Amino acid sequence: MSYRRITLVTNPDSCNLKCPLCFLNQRQKPLGLGTMDFSLVEKTIRSFYSKDLKEIIPSTMGEPLLYPYFKNLLNLCSQLSIKINLTTNGTFPLGGVSCWAEPLLTHCSDIKISMMGLSASVNEYLMCGINQKEYLENIKLLVEEKKKLQKQKIGVSTVSLQVTVCKKNWRELPDILEFAEKIGIDRIKWNKAVFLSGTKDSFKNEYQLDEEGSVFEEWKQMARFIQREAKIRVEGPFLDLEKREPSKELKCPFLDEIWVFPDGSYEYCPSPERRFGDKKSAAASCECCEMKRILNKT
């Protein structure tokens, strides 16, 4: 089996922020698998290496730039001509943005920076521990460095924002779009907040987008506004709020991807429920997977 993308869950429990919506906060305990040895990173990438392997995703849980062997990972991927697809919280720890910008821009296919709000009050609440002024400066400096490298005809990654939309930040979406367009962000991915099956209802009520009623109508209008007004690429589940029907698609969209954990175990499904919640819960299986299971039985 050859894979197009491998996610290495390198350091799931190490992060310099404490976001309320983080799955580790929702489950109220760390994953407990430690940090991935670089020997496992190397073994995994080399054993799955093929012409189809296009991208490595370093830890989507935990801050990947805190992985002690991150620079070794960049070097290995560079040797094998594989791009890194990075999602980072925008704090650029262990050196700051001036130290990270050039190596990241030249080794990544995309650098996605998580953003939960443009105002300090919202972003510092939803990305607890962040300093909004420094964080916005980091993003601007990264984009400026990208433009400088482009002027020298050096190939660089795209720079995206990833916004997780919830009850606390949806009013800031036009401001985020305006900021992104003004400084030269390439794309914004608008996700919806996701909750584990074991997360308390009171917590969900505080953050979760409604699925009906007048407020839901306002959210749909917001999604339409973003799609209509955006001058840059915008995509993601929040923009599909109106698609209420479950997908009848039978083919899993992640068949050519694999997730590898620090203990060497694998997961073939990206569902957060399978990784951080209850693998046996209904939420751990999407519609098409369930349909496949039923079809296999008949």
Ligand code: SF4
């Ligand atoms: S930045 Fe990511 S890993 Fe860190 S606390 Fe926030 S959601 Fe969790």
Ligand code: SF4
């Ligand atoms: S639940 Fe099944 S079909 Fe859905 S993403 Fe996971 S593996 Fe794919």
